[in-house]
Amino acid sequence: MNKTIIAPSILSADFARLGEDVRDVEARGADWIHIDIMDGQFVPNLTFGPPVVAAVRSYTKLPFDVHLMVNTPERLFEDLVKAGADRITVHAEACTHLHRTVQAIRGLGLKAGVALNPHTPLSVLDYVLDDLDLVLIMTVNPGFGGQSFISAMLSKIKALREELNRRGLTDVHIEVDGGINAETAGLVTEAGANALVAGSYIFGHKDRSLAISTLRS
Ligand SMILES: O=C(CO)[C@@H](O)[C@H](O)COP(=O)(O)O
Numbered sequence: 537m538n539k540t541i542i543a544p545s546i547l548s549a550d551f552a553r554l555g556e557d558v559r560d561v562e563a564r565g566a567d568w569i570h571i572d573i574m575d576g577q578f579v580p581n582l583t584f585g586p587p588v589v590a591a592v593r594s595y596t597k598l599p600f601d602v603h604l605m606v607n608t609p610e611r612l613f614e615d616l617v618k619a620g621a622d623r624i625t626v627h628a629e630a631c632t633h634l635h636r637t638v639q640a641i642r643g644l645g646l647k648a649g650v651a652l653n654p655h656t657p658l659s660v661l662d663y664v665l666d667d668l669d670l671v672l673i674m675t676v677n678p679g680f681g682g683q684s685f686i687s688a689m690l691s692k693i694k695a696l697r698e699e700l701n702r703r704g705l706t707d708v709h710i711e712v713d714g715g716i717n718a719e720t721a722g723l724v725t726e727a728g729a730n731a732l733v734a735g736s737y738i739f740g741h742k743d744r745s746l747a748i749s750t751l752r753s
């Protein structure tokens with residue numbers, strides 16, 4: 537895992553021209569498309585569901601990295617597979633049976649991730665870490681784009697990287713999400729993150745190619 541993965545979050549795209557915005561960030565060097573699904577329950581905001589994911593699928597060949605900020609996420613899995621999702625990340629805080637939920641994602645042939653809110657300790661992953669493809673460390677409280685990075689998350693990223701190394705799990709991605717920009721990207725990669733989600737920084741930049749290459753470097 538050498539190259540840092542850049543995943544623009546379409547929460548900050550223009551929803552009236554979502555397909556074109558997704559095509560545009562692919563052309564400008566993005567690696568994954570990060571798709572935030574919110575239910576208005578687990579988080580106060582409400583976005584969209586599988587039909588919108590399916591509608592943008594034909595605009596890009598990039599992997600769809602779906603971040604589910606919903607309660608009982610299992611109910612969406614089959615529709616997300618049909619819509620063309622490649623990776624599904626659920627919140628540990630939203631799953632009563634996290635191990636079973638992770639197995640369900642993998643059972644459908646997708647990559648499985650677990651996200652942790654800023655207050656959630658890494659220890660909730662102790663008995664599931666070996667079954668994951670990705671851990672998403674939230675660097676803001678989930679629900680909205682454009683919030684400020686919580687710097688206390690740097691020690692959490694570092695501790696996770698150390699634990700993954702200790703277990704020999706060098707292929708597990710550490711993704712970060714929230715407040716990632718030209719300043720914070722260096723801090724999180726230094727701490728051990730290798731996949732960076734960025735919404736407002738990329739979609740709000742007048743030169744998206746430069747925004748993506750800046751985050752990657
Ligand atoms: O999951 C979320 C927010 O809950 C994100 O993926 C946001 O879309 C990140 O936005 P920025 O902080 O990069 O503007």
Ligand SMILES: [Fe+2]
Pocket residue numbers: 545570571572603713733
């Ligand atoms: Fe997200």
